[in-house]
Amino acid sequence: MRHRIAVIGGGPAGLTFARVLHRLDHPVTVLERDPAPDARPPGGTLDLHERMGQLALSMAGLLAEFQALSRPEGQAMRILDTDGTVLRDWQPRPDDRANPEIDRGQLRDLLLGSLDVQWGRGVTEVVPETRDGVLVHFADGRQETFDLVVGADGAWSRVRPAVSSATPHYTGVTLVETSLDDVDTRHPDLARLIGDGSMAVYGVNRALVAQRNSGGHVKVYAQFRAPLDWHTNLDRHMGLDSVDVEAVRSGLLALFDGWAAPVLDLLRHGTAFVHRPLYVLPVSHTWAHVPGVTLLGDAAHLMPPLGVGANLAMLEGAELAESVAAAPGPGDLDEAVRAFEEQMWARAGRWANIATAGLERLVSPDPTEALALFDEVQPS
Ligand SMILES: Cc1cc2nc3c(=O)[nH]c(=O)nc-3n(C[C@H](O)[C@H](O)[C@H](O)COP(=O)(O)OP(=O)(O)OC[C@H]3O[C@@H](n4cnc5c(N)ncnc54)[C@H](O)[C@@H]3O)c2cc1C
Structure with missing residues (x-):
């Protein structure tokens, strides 16, 4: 069955979701507030982990293109103390593909490919459970209805209030x-x-x-x-x-x-x-399931930037796309979303705890904490 699916937001979460659905030949409407892909600077570099961001790209059929664009040498990490002394100088092995770096702009263009994104379509509100489905209000005053609305609209999500009263602090x-x-x-x-x-x-x-x-x-x-x-x-x-x-x-x-x-x-x-x-959103943010609406990525679990937010966002996008494309009827669609949410909450909660503790140690009254953290996570 062809469900009417909309994803709000064309960041890593929304574009991965749309790209995997597209690959599975399921239609999806992508609604992005920015007026054009290059309307603002795309931001810095992202390291994509083998079992998260790279796995999502593989589900989207884009892993080989990622490997051609990404920078394995960008995994190198050097730590100095405040007088300029080098304390650690870690270099990846030449064949190390665990967490290669890619510019956000390159990743966006890779995911965009031939996707048909509707630019300049800022959403203001989402109203679940109307007679015709989930109602989406736009900044230009228009409205549309869908069977499933996926909020991938980042930290200050306009979709989130339809399922949760949580706000970032x-x-x-x-x-x-x-x-x-x-x-x-x-x-x-x-x-x-x-x-x-x-x-x-x-x-x-x-x-x-x-x-x-x-x-x-x-x-x-x-x-x-x-x-x-x-x-x-x-x-x-x-x-x-x-x-x-x-x-x-x-x-x-x-x-x-x-x-x-x-x-x-x-x-x-x-x-x-x-x-x-x-x-950040509260660690382990969850909500009572609302039929027809869900969240992905930062909209669901904004956490300190310790190299995992985009990875989670992409993996969730790919997983949700595969689940909803495989759901034959409306009841199955809702069951697929429920199951996805349980899995997302458990995994994101674990990472939010790690990222929160990590930020405490990286920007800390005791700078040796940052070095200790590096030694704990870096392969020798
Ligand atoms: C400095 C910094 C460095 C980081 N480094 C890393 C890293 O190395 N690795 C990593 O994994 N993560 C990193 N992160 C985290 C990562 O950037 C986020 O977790 C990731 O971008 C989340 O993706 P997303 O698609 O959920 O949201 P976003 O990237 O925020 O995308 C949301 C999209 O929704 C659109 N939108 C917003 N509101 C609306 C609306 N009302 N209507 C329609 N569209 C809307 C926005 O324009 C945007 O395109 C970093 C974050 C920061 C701040």
Whole structure:
């Protein structure tokens, strides 16, 4: 039976879901708020794990293309202390394909392929159990009904209120993201410092992480514990929403005062700054099943970014797609969604606990905690 299925959101969760359904020859409507695929910068690099993101791509028939695009050497990880001493310098084996990196933009284009996404279709509300099915309201005032609406619309989901009253709360940790372009030619010293993958420096309640993307692009994340309004306290002239890049830069340099000069060059040469306070949903977020509506990815289980959110989102998207495509009738569709939710909640709950504990140790009053965590998880 051909169910009327809509997925709200064209991120890793929504596109993987749609792509697997497409492969199984089941129609799906993909509704994305952004007006076009390149309407905003796609973000940094993602490492896709063999048994999560890569498994999802294999279910979508895209693993070989991923392998051609991804960067196994990007798994390299270097840790420095705040005076610039290298404490760990881990290199993957040449054949290591456990967690290769891919730019988010490349992943999005790979998943998009020939999918027919409806761009510029922001959803405002989802009303379950109307006479004709689940009713979706759009920002432009239009409405449509479906048999199943899948909320893959991220942290601030507009679908989530149809199943749950949970809202994200601030973790107490903020990221400020900046970028360096063409690092190998314009900043060769920094290129050497970062290496082929990621470099991290951990201090008291703060960290600086630099990650190589493709084409000599580097994303730098300044991470620190602070109240949400930290920038107004720090300097009354510094507003992150303002375009005063130099004020933001000097505010950040003051926060990391005393760190080694080559490390601080990551902030000195950064081009623009993006404020990303880290929000999370309650660990083990679940809800009473609502027929016709479910959630995937960050909409269901927003957690600290410790390298697993996109992986879970993609695996869930692929698994739900296979289950609903195999469900012959309306009752089977509902049973398939229920079973999927139970499996998602159990797995995401385990990862949310790990990611929450991980964030406590990575941005910690005791910087040796970050090193200990690295030693626990990194293969020797
Ligand atoms: C700095 C940082 C680094 C990270 N690094 C990693 C990593 O290395 N590995 C990893 O696995 N995870 C990582 N994550 C986590 C990862 O980014 C998320 O878990 C992942 O993007 C979740 O995918 P998603 O599809 O659920 O949501 P999103 O990626 O947020 O996509 C949601 C989509 O829905 C659209 N949308 C939103 N609202 C509406 C609406 N009302 N109507 C229609 N469309 C809407 C949005 O425009 C967007 O396209 C990182 C996160 C951060 C912040």
